[in-house]
Amino acid sequence: xxxxxxxxxxxxxxxxxVFDRGFQYGDGLFETLLIDDRxxxxxxxxxxxxxxxxxxxxxxxxxxxxxxxxxxxxCFGADESVLKIILTRGPxxxxxxxxxPVHPTRVLSLHPxxxxxxxxxxxxxxxxxxxTPLGINPCLAGVKHxxxxxxxxxxxxxxxxxxxxxxxxxxxxxxxxxxxxxxFWVKEGHLLTPRVDRCGVAGIVRAWVLRTMxxxxxxxxxxxxxxxxxREAGEVFLTNSVIGIVPVIGCPSLDCTWPVGDLxxxxxx
Numbered sequence: 001x002x003x004x005x006x007x008x009x010x011x012x013x014x015x016x017x018v019f020d021r022g023f024q025y026g027d028g029l030f031e032t033l034l035i036d037d038r039x040x041x042x043x044x045x046x047x048x049x050x051x052x053x054x055x056x057x058x059x060x061x062x063x064x065x066x067x068x069x070x071x072x073x074x075c076f077g078a079d080e081s082v083l084k085i086i087l088t089r090g091p092x093x094x095x096x097x098x099x100x101p102v103h104p105t106r107v108l109s110l111h112p113x114x115x116x117x118x119x120x121x122x123x124x125x126x127x128x129x130x131x132t133p134l135g136i137n138p139c140l141a142g143v144k145h146x147x148x149x150x151x152x153x154x155x156x157x158x159x160x161x162x163x164x165x166x167x168x169x170x171x172x173x174x175x176x177x178x179x180x181x182x183x184f185w186v187k188e189g190h191l192l193t194p195r196v197d198r199c200g201v202a203g204i205v206r207a208w209v210l211r212t213m214x215x216x217x218x219x220x221x222x223x224x225x226x227x228x229x230x231r232e233a234g235e236v237f238l239t240n241s242v243i244g245i246v247p248v249i250g251c252p253s254l255d256c257t258w259p260v261g262d263l264x265x266x267x268x269x
Contacts, residue, residue: 022088026147124249125164235261
């Protein structure tokens, strides 16, 4: 297990209350942020999404300035690292009824950067199609909540080290995202990405890509599409806040390959 620095409600410890609803039910939210050159990237965007998730779940949002001070304390001197923020509804009794009042638990942890990120950004990765579906639930669509059982089951489907990520469909067979990433592809000069209005996570880098495409006046659409239609793509890439933008060069499940495209390289900067 990796050695990490942790703050729980502002204190340096690594134990959670056994009746915390995050542990009991996955009743909470999380954000994963990249630290690069001693800067926490997309801080405001992550906190805005966390606050939006709190409104959706009815969890009192943490004070943003307090959270930022704790992040700076934990990340002081860190260069290339990963900061994870977890916010749960806090302790409560047995049963699903929310406690009153709610006393949220906030956990900040600092982790090493995953290996070979730069190699993957430059050379690209291969993906597979997962059998495990994402359940359709508009109430939670877009939210980065703590219940990741669907992704855990999907990730258990492959052990091939040549496969970096698994693509997931919803229960109706529409392509949605990767187990830990959002998905984009280019078709005839048009950038496409799956909708996340019924399930899936509305990623921070996904939103940045969509904003950037608007600024560059490149046609972009959020669509529902079957996995087989990826065979017609000219280029494919994945996004999340830690890996940034990573090209996809193949999917054995679809028996197809793609080049590392010009738009992918342009977005990588």
